[in-house]
Amino acid sequence: MLILKILLFAFPVIFFLIFLYLKSKINNAINSNENKEISKQIIECEKCGVFVDQDLLVKKNKKFYCSQNCSNP
Numbered sequence: 473m474l475i476l477k478i479l480l481f482a483f484p485v486i487f488f489l490i491f492l493y494l495k496s497k498i499n500n501a502i503n504s505n506e507n508k509e510i511s512k513q514i515i516e517c518e519k520c521g522v523f524v525d526q527d528l529l530v531k532k533n534k535k536f537y538c539s540q541n542c543s544n545p
């Protein structure tokens with residue numbers, strides 16, 4: 473019966489430790505995602521001065537613009 477009592481006591485502790493472990497894993501994943509977002513380059517439009525995400529930039533004559541509108545003179 474002593475073993476049963478130890479098990480009854482140990483299970484919640486083990487589950488709690490697993491929970492803490494998973495929680496830190498999830499937090500790390502979220503943090504690394506945030507870091508990726510921050511490291512994404514944001515560049516200023518040559519014409520209107522708007523800051524644009526690198527993915528949305530229009531590149532023309534080695535200069536960067538926020539849209540096709542701005543890239544046309």
Ligand SMILES: [Zn+2]
Pocket residue numbers: 517518519520521522537538539542
């Ligand atoms: Zn612009």
